[in-house]
Amino acid sequence: MNVLKPHLQTTVLTLLAAGKSQREIERVTGVDRKTIRRLAQRQAEVNSPTPATGIGAQIPPPRPPANRPSSCEPYREWIEAQLRLRRNYTAIYQDLVDQFGFTGAYNSVKRFAGRLVQREPEQFDRLEFAPGEEAQVDYGEGALTRVPGSDRYRRPRLFVMTLRYSRRSFRRVVWNSSQQTWAQLHEQAWRYLGGATRYVVLDNLKEGVIKPDLYEPELNALYRAVLAHYGVVADPARVRDPNRKGSVESAIQHTQSTALKGRRFESIEQQNDFLEHWETRWAAQRIHGSACRQVQAMFEEERAHLLPLPLTGFAYFTEYERTVDDATCVRIDHSSYAARPAPIGSRVLVRLFEHHLELRDRATLALLRTHPRAQRRGSVLLPPEERPYNPSRETRSILAQAQQIGPATLALCQQWFEHDGRVGHRRLRGVVGLARRYPRRIVEQACERALRDGVRHYPSIQALAEQLLQQALAALEAPVQGELDLTQHHHLIRDGDAYADLFALGAQASADL
Incomplete structure (x- = not known):
């Protein structure tokens, strides 16, 4: 319990004795008016020797009249006209100062104009539903949970499905969402509750609604198929209209503020176990405010009205x-x-x-x-x-490319087309495409071997071309071995003495120079 400090009590009592209003004391000291009022009542009881209604009771000093006229009263008509123009309080205050020489404070204008504004309370139509008629679903944020394999914590997504009649809920947290995850969470909820409702109200999130529309929203195919498997009809809420699914919105807020507030979990499984325990032990046992009945008791009535579940789950695709x-x-x-x-x-x-x-x-x-x-x-x-075997334009184009490579390549492609038809086009394109990576002579040799050995797979042709290319490169890099066969006798070849005399003459001529 918070107790007002002694020096503040003394200050408040002194100002009360001086006849200051509680609003002014609150502005000067920062003490709440409720606390000021309690101190005034306590001081009056201490100073009164008899009950306050008896003879001789000490009457506390009179307070200033609460209904004293505001400094804005002379300008009432002008202020009302400005409010009808939907001008804000700041603009009204500034014009009062500029046009009329107003000397009061802004807060005076704010309080005075606030009393003049006609505020109609926001109204909502409370919808009533039969047992088993509707469920509402939405995502929120779960409690901090350790990310697997790290020391980091982050908040997973919290899925909640709430039955509209009984307010019984199903809660699960997941790390990531997708179309399949969204649909699987619906299945888990229906299995947990023991049946499905006729309608399910959801937000316009991408996991459920591809194209929001007021009259004919487009659901994604997987979600639509799951709902059809369980006999449920989707009713997407209008865009920016969360009040249509207020039950699940309240359930998410209740879960976050009561069950998960301030908690941390070491795994997502631990959080899901805690949520299931909390729903059974506390949330389902509470007395609902508007219905004034226990949630679990209403759920027992609703359980018999839920749609029966199919024997097998949905096959996801x-x-x-x-x-x-x-x-x-x-x-x-x-x-x-x-x-x-x-x-x-x-x-x-x-x-x-x-x-x-x-x-x-x-x-x-x-x-x-x-x-x-x-x-x-x-x-x-x-x-x-x-299988269609009649040649198409693509067939003729492939065979023309094979003919440019060589006759063996053309023969191989024709043979494959006669066996596979147009289905073999992909393999034929692979064979003629080898000419972009290997010399045509190499591709032609590979096709010759494939025809001879009866090879019918493109990877084998590619392996043959690679093998032939490596062999050709190895032959180019091999060193020349053996001696050349030189001719020793010819009519143009002279005796060795003739070449010796020639070299001697050349040497003597060089020496004379």
Whole structure:
């Protein structure tokens, strides 16, 4: 308990005895008016020998009248006109000084004008919901938690789902959020609560809503699929309208100020365990202010009205858009998958699951094709009867480049096209592309060996070209061995004595000079 210091008590009592108002004493001493009032009452009781209502009671000195006229009263009409123009108090005070020679203080104008302003209290429509009808979700900030593998602490994201009828909540903290994390937290909440609500109200965050719109907001595909799996309808709140989901906003604030305030955790699992304990032990046992009932008791009533959960959880996927190539395939993770009946050149949606993938129409989301995931890079999941073998413009362009390299390269590319069809275009482009890194003669020799040995893989052709190039470089750098075969007898070659006389004459001529 805070006790006013003795010297301040003496100062306050002295000013009270001098007839100063409590507001003026507060401005001079900095002591709150409630404290000043208690000191005045205590001093009156000490100085009174009989009860204050009895005979002989000592009446404290009279206070100045509280309703004395303000120094702004002569300017009431002018101030009211300025307030109707929505001018602020500072502008009104400055004009009073400049135009009317006002000598009062700014605070006098502020108090006087504040009493004239008609303030209507902000009103909200309180919405009532049936049990199991609506849940509200949002993100907040959790308590400081140690980052794994370091001594640094930071705040994770706090996910809260609150049932609108009973105010029972599910709370979890995660380090990072994504579309899949957001959807998985919904699943965990429904499993924890034992069922799902008909509607879920969320904010317009990117994990749930791609394009906010008042009439037709666009949800991301993964979140929309998860809601459909559990039979839940999303109801995104309007932009900058947090009051639509006031229950979860209050739950987040209550969690941060009561459960997590001033706490630190060594791991995110420790914080989640604490939140679950706190929800069961304290938050669910509280008496809700507006309902005047225990949260857990209302939740027991609501539990029977929640939607039953499906037997299996949702299978999560990653969604891509791909173009159908002229081989009627789409390429995912370096493998090709048949896309018929989608036409060549069209865009399709690819949903990539853990063990399989789905091809869907981009406009209607109708299922076109299902394939198991390829186990090896470079695989082609296309039945032989669906492979197009008629040459396209790309086929003719590749074969023309192969012909420029050499006849063996052209023969190899034609053989591969007859076997694979247009699906083999990628390998054919790889073969003719070797001419950009190796001499054409090397590529031609590699293709000759591939034809002779029946090689059908591009990496093998590339390895052959690299091997031939290294052999050619080694042959150029090898030293010349052995002696040259010199001719010893010829009609142009003279005797050795003739060359000796010539050298002697040359030496004598040099000496004479």
